[in-house]
Amino acid sequence: MTDPHSFNPSRLPSTGGRSDTRLDHYVDSYAQRTHKMTASAVRSLFSVANRPEVVSLAGGMPNIADLPLGKVGNLLDELIQRDGARIMQYGSGQGELQIREQICEVMAEEQIRAHPDDVVITAGSQQGLDLVTRIFCDPDDVVLVEAPSYVGALGTFKSYQTQISHVAMDDQGLDPDALRQVVTSLRDQGRRVKFLYTIPNFNNPAGITQPTERRREILQVAEDLDLLIVEDNPYGLLTIDGEPLPAMRSMETDRVIYLGSFSKTFAPGFRVGWVLAPHAVREKLVLAQESATLCPPVFSQFAISEYLAKHDWRGQIRQYRDMYRERRDAMLQGLTENMPQGTTWTHPTGGFFVWVTLPQGVDSQKMLPRAVTARVAYVPGDAFFADGFGSRHMRLSYCFPTPERIIEGTRRLGEVIADEMRINEVFGITDDHRLHSNPTPGPSPDIS
């Protein structure tokens, strides 16, 4: 089983896919956009890191081992016997009404009040991103993202030939003043800014959450500048400390397109996510969905609908929270015990990821082969920037391995970093990091 959130270092943007163009009869026939598609975005983790002896802190696969498989199997069996000819048939391009109603209940957990008419089902939340970009972005339009931001979103935005501008974060997430500055500056240059893409909860990869007041400030800037916001919230219900915060969409209905997913709160294999959008935008999304797939996976929608109706899904989410809390705690404990001085990291209150800043002179991308040799894997930070920045950072995930493996992973990683630092000391630091254009390029990490 491969992991789409992971990262294949043999396919970096700089060389991605170009090596075999000599053999490609069609190299001159591809669309412009195809040259922007690189495998760095989302690709199975290099095979060696999938070997059982390697502790992978790289992947973003949710841990679904605790799902009640017996019950799910029985539910689907009964559902097929009862209604098979309907749930295996074509469905609505917008998605089935039944699950759109239930999704409104799910979103109510984050204080969103929505009408099922405004929900469009997608083949996973990634397709929501794809369709939103499709309907809004012409080549060279600007999309704003956090610095750093989700690698899969960057890949999609690039594939539509957009320009990606990063907006600085601090320890409360996206910086509203930086946002105002970036938008104003881009518009002064005559650029068309199409939307801000933000992950308010447990940012992937930064592990930082916008407090409620910060969300209001960002919405105020959006209001002042007439800016559309795409709020991506796959992890919102997976809080570890405290209760879910109100979604941006709960505070503002007309300016926010909200992306949701069952991949982390139930299971990703059904590929069911959704977009909640202002009504006129929703119409365009349905047209785009019909053109893309006719209709999103029908059987999957009924399967999840049945699960939501017949199983204590809130209880399942509480169970997930406890399980991820144990892993998050192991990660933080392991980092405290094992990271060499000068290393800092964020303290996530939910979600899957910790963002690590390495000591001066240590390059996460260059170090990766040595880390894998030492049987630990991570995602180098530059994957989460569109502009080559980030090599002093890395993303560590605690979602999948056991707590013991997580601690062992940080121990191995600590040794690899310490080795790098010793090599730098002996041979001199070869600090060739490219500088980032933003004043505050990465999140201000929580020093630990």
Added chain:
Amino acid sequence: MTDPHSFNPSRLPSTGGRSDTRLDHYVDSYAQRTHKMTASAVRSLFSVANRPEVVSLAGGMPNIADLPLGKVGNLLDELIQRDGARIMQYGSGQGELQIREQICEVMAEEQIRAHPDDVVITAGSQQGLDLVTRIFCDPDDVVLVEAPSYVGALGTFKSYQTQISHVAMDDQGLDPDALRQVVTSLRDQGRRVKFLYTIPNFNNPAGITQPTERRREILQVAEDLDLLIVEDNPYGLLTIDGEPLPAMRSMETDRVIYLGSFSKTFAPGFRVGWVLAPHAVREKLVLAQESATLCPPVFSQFAISEYLAKHDWRGQIRQYRDMYRERRDAMLQGLTENMPQGTTWTHPTGGFFVWVTLPQGVDSQKMLPRAVTARVAYVPGDAFFADGFGSRHMRLSYCFPTPERIIEGTRRLGEVIADEMRINEVFGITDDHRLHSNPTPGPSPDIS
């Protein structure tokens, strides 16, 4: 349950979606391509035609009532108990190896020899179309299609801002001489022709099949002109008369991209189709798939894989063939008994559709409201042309209703057409059909 193959006349391209732009805050923000998206392509049939008293000869929903639901339910229950944590997890962007191997067996039924490495799984065959267009087509590139061609493909090509050129058909399908002429002429004008999209078996909507020799001729033209072919084959195994013909892909591997689907041979609700492509193209398709959805529906793939492994799927297809033969025969009998003089139609040897040419002066689009009032529905012919041609034609489908209902539908339709002819006789023919630019615009129908 709505039907994505059907057609909503209230949303024709000429007015589609424009009526509410006044209320759309984002009307100036959409991408150029969004203005090309219209609901005509694939949209639920107008609600009135879904009323039980209406005989719908409009839809393209396969009849899956005969599926062994008890067995399918049990198989999936066992599969989940056995392997749930894997089949509900993220999967490969290319699709699971296991089903790609089985797909090679399925394609062998049409004499295709392929390697699972060259197969990419898609969220239904429609997504195959979307991804192929995405990687090949820039705005204003030309895509060639049969005259008429699949409405859903036309919609996708338009949404990528391509120019669509129709190529004439005769009673053996796409005319190779016309193809040569059109390509040469377009290239003389400096246009970039990206590929020919063709449905060799039981063309949707024309119901015409290319004989083996015709396929070779078309491939020869493609070879001479260095033209890529996209072979769409959702119905190939659903032959009614005789055995499946060899696919174009079985005769030529480097110049043909083949689209396959389980929607008609098993069930559409799982949304599993595939693309078989030359190796270099396959690489691009996987990148596009990862950007679009991370990975195609994982659970669906394992579900179908289990069905293929544990059920006599060839026997199921034989059963489908017999069921559709009975319906096709009812349709042809009904047309023979009920169509007014001057009406002609094709004789499909498989698939779902008959293409009807109406008597001079009868306009299928204008007639539709009267037909629905008379409790029969069809798809007007102009849906299958990118250029407004086709209003003297209609597509009738025999896939879903019972044989008795099909015959009753043709009876009602015959009366409506006869009424139209009488009105024309009394008030004079208002023949405002636009003329088509191609010398042989539609298929040469089999006069019956």
